[in-house]
Amino acid sequence: MSLLLDELLQLLEPKLRDNLTSDSETRNEVARYLESLLINDDLLSTETFTTNYTKSKKRTLIEEIAELDHKYRQTDIKLTAITNENKTTIIEINQDLNAINKDITINYADNVKRIKEIITKESVIKSKVVVNEKLISAIKTTSTVLSNVDSVLDYLELPTLCKLCISQGNYQESLEISMTAQALTIKYPNFVIFRHIRNQVEQELKLMVNGLIKLLNTNLKQSQLLRVFQILRKVDLVSSSTNDIIVAKERYLKMIYLNSRFRFIANELATLKPLIKFNKFTYLKRFIEVNREYLFNSLSLYYLLFSTFDAPSSSENSSGADDDGQLLLQQLIQTMADMLVQEFKTHFPKQTETNNNNQDDMGELEYNSQKDGLILQLIYLCRSLAKFNLDFETILVSEFCYSEHILFDEADWIRNLQKVKKFRN
Incomplete structure (x- = not known):
């Protein structure tokens, strides 16, 4: 016991420890108290003390049942009170549930039938609405036209106005009128009157094109020819919906140009016929000069219009010419060469012929000089065409x-x- 007491003394404050150590009587009393504690069974059987330790007494089963019964009665009382307070709401909810049950079990088939009928009626109404909208749209369009009847009357004058512009040489304005008529048919596709106006304007444009093509057969200046082809390029000369429409249009324009130039040169050559009666050498010389002058000018303008070559005198650039254009040029050159050869074979005088009915026969020296002059003119003609890579000389040498x-x-x-x-040289 003294050992336990010594250990406990170590835990006390120094002052108390000194008192207990010095006072033997107090020390003995403390030892007896500790001994009484150690022999107390109740103290030895208690649980270890903790900070949250509470003393609890074990209850019997009867006590547990009694407590649960008490809680049940209290809960029942609370529920009864809540029910009494909300009995109206409970009755209404019960009625709603009964009504829903009745609708689901009894009126379900009738409700499904009514829903189907409603959907069918709505689809019919929608179709009627679409029809009505189209009718309303047509009425609005008609109203718009009627409200602008003065403008419509002005549109009716477009064909006459187009014809007047063409007759005065205002070709650009006539093309603008054509675009206006086309825009009207696109904006109002259901109006026959606008299609009729467009057809009339197109007829006037066709007459304009025919007039311009005839004009190309005359002796036009280069600036005038360029202006004519600017107009022709803006007109739909071919009817095609393919991607080759541009190529087809260019080929058609080339044919128009070369054919018109051929007709013009042929007409100019025909005016030389009276010279045959006076001097055949002079006639043939003028025949060559006209060919040389107008063929060179026509070919120069051809390359300017259609840009077949960047530089016609270059053989490398000439290889880039399109096949159609080159073929058309060869046809023109062959035709002009045939005409030239035919005139020489028909009217080239023999040495025994005279150049004038009132003069004597030519001397051999003068005849050879005249013949050499014609050959030189032919060579110059061939050289001028050779600048465009056209072999005119081979044809003439072969025939002559x-x-x-x-x-x-x-x-x-x-x-x-x-x-x-x-x-x-």
């Missing part, structure tokens, strides 16, 4: 020097060709 009816000896042609080369 190697055909059945030889007009010139090969030696004469070579001799004059050397003169040209010497002069050029």
Whole structure:
């Protein structure tokens, strides 16, 4: 016990520890108190004390049942009170549940039938609404036209106005009128009157195109020719919906140009016919000069209009020409060469013929000089066309020097060709 007491003394404050150590009587009393504690069974059987320790007494089963019964009665009393307070709400909810149950079990089929009927009626109403909207739209459009009847009357004058512009040479304005008529048919596709106006305007444009093509057969200046083709390029000359419409239109314009130039040159050559009666050499010389002048000008303008070559004198650039354009040019050159050869075979005078009915026969020297002059003119013609990579000389040499009816000896042609080369050098 003294050992336990010594250990406990170590836990006390120094002052109390000194008192207990010095006072033997107090020390003995404390020892007896500790001994009484150790022999107390109740104290030894208690649980370990903790900070949240509470003393609890074990209850019996009867006490537990009694407590639960008490809580049940209290809960029942609370529920009864709540029910009494909300009995009206409970009755209403019960009535609603009974009504829902009745609708689901009894009126379900009738409700489904009514829903189907409603959906059917709505679809019919929607279709009627669509029809009515189309009718309303048509009425609005008609009302718009009627409210602008003065403008419509002005539109009716478009064909006459287009014809007047064409007659006065205002071709650009006539094209603008055509675009206006086309815009009206696009904006109001259901109005026949606008389609009729457009058709009339197109007829006037066709007459304009025919007039311009006839105008190309005359002796127009280069600026006038360029202006005519600017107008023709803006007109729909071909009817096509394919991607090749531009190529087809360009080919058609080339055909128009070359054909009109051929007709013009042919008309100019026809005016030389009276010279045959006076001097055949003069006639043939003028025939060559007209061919040279107008063929060169026509080909120069052709390349300017259609940009076939960047530089016609370059053989490298000429290889880039389109096949159709080159074929059309070759056809023109072949036709002009055939005309030239035919005129020479028909009207080239023999040495025994006279150049005037009132003069004597030509001397051999003068005849050869006149013949060499024609050959030189032919060579100059070939050289001018060679700038466009067109082989005119081969055709003429073949017809004049190697055909059945030889007009010139090969030696004469070579001799004059050397003169040209010497002069050029």
